[in-house]
Amino acid sequence: MRPRRSRGRLGDRLLHAYTWLVILWLSSPIAVMVLFGFNDKQSKSNASWQGFTLRWYGELFAIPGLTEALKNSLYIALVSTAITVVIGTMLGLALGRHRFRGRGVTNFLVFAAISTPELVMGASLLSLFVSANLPRDAITITIAHVLFSLAFVTVTVRARVVTLDPALEEAARDLGASAWGTFRQVTLPSIMPGVLAGAMLAFALSIDDYVVTSFVNGSTLTFPLWIIGSVKTGIPPQVNVMGTLIFGIGVLIAIVNAVAARRRV
Amino acid sequence: MRRLTPYLLALPSWMWLAIFLVVPLAAMASVSLQTGNVIDGFVMTFSVSNYGDAIGGYSTQLVRSLLYGGCATVAMLLIGYPVAYWIAFRGGSRKSVYLFLLLLPFFVSFVLRTISWGFLLADDGILFGTLKSWGLLPAGFHVLATAFAVVAGLTYNWLPFMILPIYVALERVDPRVVEAAQDLYATRGAAFRKVVLPLSLPGVFAGVLMTFVPATADPINAQVLGGTGNTMIGNIIQTEYLVNNDYPTASALSFTLMAVLLVGIFVYARVLGTENVLEAAAR
Numbered sequence: 001m002r003p004r005r006s007r008g009r010l011g012d013r014l015l016h017a018y019t020w021l022v023i024l025w026l027s028s029p030i031a032v033m034v035l036f037g038f039n040d041k042q043s044k045s046n047a048s049w050q051g052f053t054l055r056w057y058g059e060l061f062a063i064p065g066l067t068e069a070l071k072n073s074l075y076i077a078l079v080s081t082a083i084t085v086v087i088g089t090m091l092g093l094a095l096g097r098h099r100f101r102g103r104g105v106t107n108f109l110v111f112a113a114i115s116t117p118e119l120v121m122g123a124s125l126l127s128l129f130v131s132a133n134l135p136r137d138a139i140t141i142t143i144a145h146v147l148f149s150l151a152f153v154t155v156t157v158r159a160r161v162v163t164l165d166p167a168l169e170e171a172a173r174d175l176g177a178s179a180w181g182t183f184r185q186v187t188l189p190s191i192m193p194g195v196l197a198g199a200m201l202a203f204a205l206s207i208d209d210y211v212v213t214s215f216v217n218g219s220t221l222t223f224p225l226w227i228i229g230s231v232k233t234g235i236p237p238q239v240n241v242m243g244t245l246i247f248g249i250g251v252l253i254a255i256v257n258a259v260a261a262r263r264r265v
Numbered sequence: 266m267r268r269l270t271p272y273l274l275a276l277p278s279w280m281w282l283a284i285f286l287v288v289p290l291a292a293m294a295s296v297s298l299q300t301g302n303v304i305d306g307f308v309m310t311f312s313v314s315n316y317g318d319a320i321g322g323y324s325t326q327l328v329r330s331l332l333y334g335g336c337a338t339v340a341m342l343l344i345g346y347p348v349a350y351w352i353a354f355r356g357g358s359r360k361s362v363y364l365f366l367l368l369l370p371f372f373v374s375f376v377l378r379t380i381s382w383g384f385l386l387a388d389d390g391i392l393f394g395t396l397k398s399w400g401l402l403p404a405g406f407h408v409l410a411t412a413f414a415v416v417a418g419l420t421y422n423w424l425p426f427m428i429l430p431i432y433v434a435l436e437r438v439d440p441r442v443v444e445a446a447q448d449l450y451a452t453r454g455a456a457f458r459k460v461v462l463p464l465s466l467p468g469v470f471a472g473v474l475m476t477f478v479p480a481t482a483d484p485i486n487a488q489v490l491g492g493t494g495n496t497m498i499g500n501i502i503q504t505e506y507l508v509n510n511d512y513p514t515a516s517a518l519s520f521t522l523m524a525v526l527l528v529g530i531f532v533y534a535r536v537l538g539t540e541n542v543l544e545a546a547a548r
Contacts, residue, residue, distance in 0.1 A: 012351070015347055015350070016351060016355065018347060019348050019351045019352065022344065022345075022424075023367060026366075026367060026369065026370050026424065026425070027370065028382075028385060029370070029385060030370060030372075030373055030378070030381070033378070033381045047387060047390060048389070048391070049391065087278045088278065090274040090277060090278065091277075093274050097271075098270065098271035098274075099271075100271035100272060100275075103271075106275060106278075109282045109286070110282075116523070117479065117523060118479065119482045119484065119502055119503075119519065120482075120522065123516065124286075124289035124290050124292065124519070125285060126506060127293045127512065127516065128285070128288060143285060144285070147281065147286060154278065208375050210375060210376050211483075211485070214503065214507070215507070223374065224377075227374070227376050227377060228485070228488070228489075231380065231489060235380060243374060243377045246373070246374070247372045247373050250372035251369070251372050258365075
């Protein structure tokens with residue numbers, strides 16, 4: 001027993017170091033992205049380090065096409081998140097709280113929406129839009145983004161709804177609250193963490209999507225599509241700066257959220 | 266009214282899923298059996314030969330995608346399992362910090378982090394360029410535009426999706442069960458093989474499911490890291506749809522890809538046991 005334990009300690013230490021190595025590996029492209037946002041490049045390519053500058057932060061919006069693409073991405077992410085959160089929360093409530101005909105089929109549809117490869121989803125949507133003669137623009141992109149986020153929001157909200165005690169709502173009704181009042185003052189606040197998590201997930205999925213969007217965008221470009229389009233000619237440092245800012249804001253929100261959650265407990 | 270509530274709640278989502286998921290998939294199934302071209306239009310001819318042509322013409326890319334996706338999934342499992350294990354059993358009070366660090370890449374756009382990864386691997390980039398200038402690597406050495414670069418990129422991009430479900434499964438394993446095995450004279454290795462590993466299989470199952478399908482169908486890693494010689498089926502479907510406008514071939518390829526993946530999942534599920542599938546589906 002004893003010698004085994006000492007070998008275990010060494011193994012643990014090795015595994016600890018290994019875990020950090022994997023974290024380092026996963027983070028290394030982020031470091032590259034941040035670093036090259038500060039690169040004082042002189043030539044067209046931004047591939048080698050040529051000195052430190054803050055110039056690109058000052059000229060962040062100097063490329064009209066890129067700025068436009070980022071705006072499109074944010075706009076589409078906001079609108080599609082708003083739609084998804086409303087209808088996804090409704091479906092999550094229906095599935096988590098009620099027994100009804102078609103519940104099994106609905107669960108299957110939600111599972112199908114999650115497991116359909118993005119590529120097939122994008123291609124089939126394009127088939128629909130082409131046969132319906134629908135022009136592809138920000139609206140078709142928004143439709144697609146709602147589609148692939150919907151199931152994730154539903155699942156997240158449903159997970160929260162099933163932990164809810166129905167007695168709370170019954171008590172509210174007994175005390176004379178209307179159906180709507182009960183929902184607004186009892187149900188909604190208690191499922192709010194699930195709704196918020198779903199909203200953040202939907203926003204992140206939308207702003208990050210390339211594959212589905214590339215099928216249904218027409219001539220509208222989003223942030224990821226613009227970046228892929230400029231790979232051949234060289235990615236301008238402004239892309240790195242925008243990526244760095246998005247990264248910073250995202251991490252900040254996550255940390256604030258985690259700290260706030262810990263406070264509440 | 267009360268009986269109608271669930272239907273009213275589900276209605277908008279039903280409509281969305283029916284119009285934008287079910288109908289398009291049906292439309293694609295129909296297109297995959299049509300013939301024609303984008304100028305004269307397509308006519309339904311029930312030409313199953315589209316499938317034969319698509320599979321025959323692109324079998325190389327189809328096999329390559331499955332191979333790359335499979336290799337990346339195995340690599341993720343081998344790389345990720347020890348990390349999940351260490352965090353679950355030895356992470357102590359800082360478990361959530363380690364998980365957060367593993368998720369950091371998700372705060373960077375998928376496209377951008379793949380490009381940055383390519384940047385790191387570039388022939389004359391900060392890594393290999395420096396090593397070459399020191400004379401530690403021959404001048405002709407390159408990683409970009411090889412199969413290795415694509416598999417490494419796929420592994421990189423989906424690794425956290427492999428680690429998380431395995432972590433969740435391991436986290437639920439009661440350490441006392443492992444202690445009990447050791448008290449009953451199991452060696453550390455035997456305790457792991459006979460107790461911990463079987464208990465973590467649902468996590469492994471979910472992890473493989475969450476990574477193999479998207480990695481196999483992904484077009485971005487091959488495009489950014491693979492050069493011209495490593496095209497995957499995702500790239501072909503994209504080109505057939507968006508550049509060649511050959512909708513029947515592209516639809517047939519999409520369905521073939523989905524069918525292959527579904528069969529793969531099914532076989533895999535049978536091997537690991539249906540209970541795990543149900544459990545994964547219920548999650």
